[in-house]
Amino acid sequence: MTPATISPLAPKSFPAMPALDGVRIATAKAGIKYRDRTDLLAVMFAAGTTVAGVLTTSKCPSAPVELCRENLPGGRARILVVNAGNANAFTGKKGRHTTSVATRSAADALGCAQSEVFLSSTGVIGEPLDPSHFERHLSGMVESAAGDRWNDAAHAIMTTDTFPKMFTKSVALGDATVTINGIAKGAGMIAPDMATMLAYVATDAPLSAEVLQALLSMHVGETFNAVTVDSDTSTSDTLLAFATGTARARGAPPIDSPDDPRLEAFSAVFAECLRDLAIMIARDGEGARKLVRVEVTGAVSDASARRIAMSIANSPLVKTAVAGEDANWGRVVMAVGKAGEPADRDLLAIRFGDILVASEGERSEGYSEAETSAYMKRDEIVIGVDIGLGEGRFTAWTCDLTKEYVAINGDYRS
């Protein structure tokens, strides 16, 4: 692996992540694959913490994804363990042995039920993951954990990420103020319809597991499932949300129904958290130098708009054109055409930013190559496509496809 320089699209500053009541964090250098960096994360939650999640739809999921799928229906979490460097995917019986050792080690260290343990692994597929890493480190991590280590947590789960992805915001819930913290890792192998990479959101709000799950389901489609780096979908994509409920002691009302009107502001910030983390993942796509927002309007339905937007966002020819700062809107037409959704060539309108480049099936009258080329030099590009048939709309995010993507992925294992 080539040491990566920080993405030019990285945020200019990172938030100071506050401790959350009921959440303690520890990281360790387990040496699973990387040397001289943390690669193991444990997050401990107060008793009574609820959990919900969205997992990869891959037909070949990793062993930790299967463990999460088993434990999610219980709705309770006490500890999350994440390692970087090895995905424990396609590792057969050995992989299941490793997750069971890790689960038992975590449950023993903290003194909780095995059903309250959640695991994620990210990295190379197909290499056995030595269970002794978990046996050796988890007790010490549980002992030494502290609340103010969200920044450490975001670093420990990185693989080819070039910057840590973090979000924090406070919001009113009833008469109390609660906080939402989130971290994520992304980079390659990122695409919709499973499209969750690894992301963890925690709040001190007292929300039932059902409410948490409803919030995830409501918002994941337009956030994590609207981001694609390379159309590839991981065996390990995992998005988990945890609610410690500790804000109840400060007067926050317990919320047991997703329809509770007191949830409105919280829901908006929760969505913002998912969206911000998801966009940070596109900003840190392997080799990315430009962030691309694809806005499709006028499709026959939102679902149709989504498929068209993803066809554009996943097109290698569109993405290489953006990398080359080439306003090649003809390739946008191609990607609309191949989506297989209702579209009438002669009603299409295409914009780069505010510049109308094509309408009614041909290049726009006032098209200026110089103006459009200048626009393409920006590091954030908006491709707007109006299908002209209906009211359906969807916005997708992606990044450009550069030689660096190929270089990074050509020798990832070595």
Next chain:
Amino acid sequence: MTPATISPLAPKSFPAMPALDGVRIATAKAGIKYRDRTDLLAVMFAAGTTVAGVLTTSKCPSAPVELCRENLPGGRARILVVNAGNANAFTGKKGRHTTSVATRSAADALGCAQSEVFLSSTGVIGEPLDPSHFERHLSGMVESAAGDRWNDAAHAIMTTDTFPKMFTKSVALGDATVTINGIAKGAGMIAPDMATMLAYVATDAPLSAEVLQALLSMHVGETFNAVTVDSDTSTSDTLLAFATGTARARGAPPIDSPDDPRLEAFSAVFAECLRDLAIMIARDGEGARKLVRVEVTGAVSDASARRIAMSIANSPLVKTAVAGEDANWGRVVMAVGKAGEPADRDLLAIRFGDILVASEGERSEGYSEAETSAYMKRDEIVIGVDIGLGEGRFTAWTCDLTKEYVAINGDYRS
């Protein structure tokens, strides 16, 4: 555009293309986009020539594709006109004006009906194509055409192709010998489900248009529609087949039914022609340095096997790993998993060439990294995946994804 060096996967030699009775060819330097090379092709057919075709399924097809779609039901062809450098796609009314001028010029020059004219254009999308190129050149081309110019024809239709794609073979039909000649151009924007790029097949066999169409339909799925370079689908993909029937004078029997048993040997060579041209297109994928054959077996159906094979063949992560000579079979598992087809991780077996790298959900016992790495250095790689569930099988062809692909496509218009 960077001048391309010839693909390392190019055939070591090219066939000597024989003239076909009833086919005359002319090329010209029209200066449509390129300088100092031919970019305009006219192929004239004897009266009575039948035609069949498969056209892009893009919802935003080019103007020439629409013209072919109009004229194909007539089943008769006298002249094919192809230009390189400008696709005449997404050019609105101007585009339709250009095709109508080109059609009229061709019909006038040859003295045939406009319904017997077929057009293709390949190159940049969205730029108006000046109709005067056709007005200026077609009469002269019709006059100067000759039979022994198949090699010239294959060159004139190239865009980012690094070598001309040609096929010829003779085969018995009844007591006579007939010949099948084919040419194609490919490179980028190539993917299945329209996946035909530009390809033209001609024979002197006396086949009805219905028979020709049946042959195309029978064989296109496992040939042109089994090849992908980058998952992108052109607005202009066109595969046309022409039968002059001139071999009838030498005793070849007219074939009017696709079920005629005398067609068997011909059908096999026709399929070979389509397959060879299609694989040459994968060999000349933009930036390609390795040809990849993806063989899926054991799927629940052939259709399911096809979707899994295409998921692997289109995966940027699989294709960059091949470019990096990395036996990253974990990414093959990922691509199987994301295909959405029935698959049981613990029944999967994966081979690189003859080397079993994984079976029963984990790395194979006898796996040797050294042996597999040595295999990956070859310039033709076979990825074999057995799903272990049924009898469905499909073979797809693709190429690796290299930095050169990105370079070529980052500045195509400039």
